[in-house]
Amino acid sequence: MSxxxxxxxxxxxxxxxxxxxxxSLTVAxxxxxxxxxxxxxxxxxxFKTLLGLVPADGTVRILGRTGAAARKEGLIGYVPQSEQVDxxxxxxxxxxxxxxxxxxxxxxxxxxxxxxxxxxxxLERTRLTDLADRQIGALSGGQRKRAFIARAIAQxxxxxxxxxxxxxxxxxxxxxxxxxxxxxxxxGHTLLVSTHDLAQVPHLCDEALLLQRRVLARGTxxxxxxxxxxxxxxxxxxxxxxxxxx
Amino acid sequence: MDVLTGLAQWFAQPLQFEFVQRxxxxxxxxxxxxxxxxxxxxxxxxxxxxxxxxxxxxxxxxLSYMFGxxxxxxxxxxxxxxxxxxxxxxxxxxxxEDAVIGVVFTAMFALGLVMxxxxxxxxxxxxxxxxxxxxVSDSDIWQVLILAGVVLAAVWYKHRDLTxxxxxxxxxxxxxxxxxxxxxxxxxxxxxxxxVALQAVGIILVVAMVVVPGATAYLLTDRFERMLLIxxxxxxxxxxxxxxxxxxxxxxxxxxxxxxxxxxFALAYLFSPSHGLLRxxxxxxx
Numbered sequence: 394m395s396x397x398x399x400x401x402x403x404x405x406x407x408x409x410x411x412x413x414x415x416x417s418l419t420v421a422x423x424x425x426x427x428x429x430x431x432x433x434x435x436x437x438x439x440f441k442t443l444l445g446l447v448p449a450d451g452t453v454r455i456l457g458r459t460g461a462a463a464r465k466e467g468l469i470g471y472v473p474q475s476e477q478v479d480x481x482x483x484x485x486x487x488x489x490x491x492x493x494x495x496x497x498x499x500x501x502x503x504x505x506x507x508x509x510x511x512x513x514x515x516l517e518r519t520r521l522t523d524l525a526d527r528q529i530g531a532l533s534g535g536q537r538k539r540a541f542i543a544r545a546i547a548q549x550x551x552x553x554x555x556x557x558x559x560x561x562x563x564x565x566x567x568x569x570x571x572x573x574x575x576x577x578x579x580x581g582h583t584l585l586v587s588t589h590d591l592a593q594v595p596h597l598c599d600e601a602l603l604l605q606r607r608v609l610a611r612g613t614x615x616x617x618x619x620x621x622x623x624x625x626x627x628x629x630x631x632x633x634x635x636x637x638x639x
Numbered sequence: 640m641d642v643l644t645g646l647a648q649w650f651a652q653p654l655q656f657e658f659v660q661r662x663x664x665x666x667x668x669x670x671x672x673x674x675x676x677x678x679x680x681x682x683x684x685x686x687x688x689x690x691x692x693x694x695x696x697x698x699x700x701x702l703s704y705m706f707g708x709x710x711x712x713x714x715x716x717x718x719x720x721x722x723x724x725x726x727x728x729x730x731x732x733x734x735x736e737d738a739v740i741g742v743v744f745t746a747m748f749a750l751g752l753v754m755x756x757x758x759x760x761x762x763x764x765x766x767x768x769x770x771x772x773x774x775v776s777d778s779d780i781w782q783v784l785i786l787a788g789v790v791l792a793a794v795w796y797k798h799r800d801l802t803x804x805x806x807x808x809x810x811x812x813x814x815x816x817x818x819x820x821x822x823x824x825x826x827x828x829x830x831x832x833x834x835v836a837l838q839a840v841g842i843i844l845v846v847a848m849v850v851v852p853g854a855t856a857y858l859l860t861d862r863f864e865r866m867l868l869i870x871x872x873x874x875x876x877x878x879x880x881x882x883x884x885x886x887x888x889x890x891x892x893x894x895x896x897x898x899x900x901x902x903x904f905a906l907a908y909l910f911s912p913s914h915g916l917l918r919x920x921x922x923x924x925x
Contacts, residue, residue: 444809444812444813445812446809446812461815464812464813464814464815465815466815467814467815469813470813471809471810471813473807473809473810477809478807479682479806482682482805482806483682483857483860483861483862483863483865483866484802484806484863485862488863489806492803492806492807492810495799495800495803495811495814495816496814496815496816500796500797500800501796501797501799502799502800502803503799528861528862531861544810548814
């Protein structure tokens with residue numbers, strides 16, 4: 394069986410700046426991989442590489458397909474960082490979730506009954522049904538994250554890329570989001586979750602990868618979260634880090 | 640004579656004149672089409688692009704007059720051409736996009752000015768720059784109607800994709816829907832729309848028509864469908880008010896239309912129940 398996510402020797406340069414240096418990564422289907430690293434460590438660049446948004450050396454395969462083929466089939470769901478979303482945009486939660494279905498629609502993107510049902514189910518699973526007609530910015534931090542996860546659920550994507558899903562989310566919503574992600578894993582989805590919130594990693598992730606332009610460590614969360622390894626990447630002790638983010 | 644009859648008179652009297660009817664037709668159609676597009680312009684943040692395209696069409700308009708071609712033809716070639724040029728220079732130099740836009744559109748506009756001063760002209764520079772909606776020919780009207788139809792049909796067909804592009808181009812890309820293609824479509828529609836509006840308000844004021852109605856509607860609603868409706872309503876009301884006011888007061892028609900739009904924006908800016916400056920401060924949503 395082919396890996397869900399397979400990156401081989403990915404190297405990305407922005408001008409003279411080396412953003413990713415020979416990064417390789419393999420995630421088997423139905424697993425959750427945590428992507429750890431400081432700001433500027435290349436987490437977002439790795440996502441862009443997986444989405445085919447930056448020119449990269451090396452290869453990307455998603456479920457055995459090329460990136461372009463996987464996108465065409467709607468296999469890759471993407472949950473963006475909060476900073477990348479225009480929260481004042483005049484769309485409702487329901488409209489955003491419906492956008493997950495666009496790849497399955499005709500050129501006019503006119504929703505059919507099956508699309509409306511899929512959106513309804515996704516809203517229900519993320520417990521946003523009552524908020525579906527709100528403007529997207531009129532949600533709390535955790536609800537906003539769930540809205541974009543609902544979009545990926547409606548898309549029925551096999552692979553989910555989540556960029557900092559716990560940033561700007563309070564403790565209780567954090568638990569709700571984690572629970573939701575674990576459910577998705579249970580249904581066979583493969584998740585790549587970037588976070589600098591190390592407290593969530595052992596609970597959520599089957600494996601982890603510590604990035605600092607190149608791969609500093611990979612393995613089980615226990616292996617990656619060893620103090621010596623983290624010292625090198627973050628320059629702080631993990632317990633200290635955990636207290637800062639909670 | 641009471642106020643109501645006076646008001647009815649104010650509206651009805653100019654309509655006896657055919658040139659007023661024609662001006663109204665062109666202004667309302669152009670206003671409505673621009674208003675539709677202005678919603679996406681506002682959300683994507685392309686106001687400056689509207690300004691650029693409108694100025695850059697000048698050489699095309701002059702050439703059309705020189706060779707007796709429909710004005711829309713030359714304007715379209717130069718509008719789309721300058722958009723492509725802006726894109727190309729932006730990609731291949733380190734200069735930031737707003738500076739590239741500034742360089743390209745002023746160069747094009749200057750070229751038009753130079754050309755016009757060499758053309759033994761029946762072309763009146765004033766009419767091109769400031770519009771001449773009270774003197775539109777049959778051919779002008781047809782060009783406006785056909786191009787307006789083209790834009791509206793394209794928008795009707797692709798409006799959901801355009802909104803997807805404006806809201807989340809990365810998601811579009813991740814679904815295999817090309818943001819690049821949608822951007823090109825939107826820029827193409829902008830070029831055609833600018834040409835439509837030239838007839839009504841002239842080159843200088845076109846940018847208002849593709850920005851102000853959308854910006855006004857954005858202050859009044861959080862729903863995109865309503866934003867479209869409000870934007871069109873604002874533009875149509877401004878077109879009617881502008882044309883009639885310019886008839887009664889004997890002032891610039893294009894100027895009156897744009898002033899009416901600006902007045903609508905000012906009202907929304909101050910008094911919008913949801914986003915106005917003077918709204919009752921409600922607690923921000925959690």
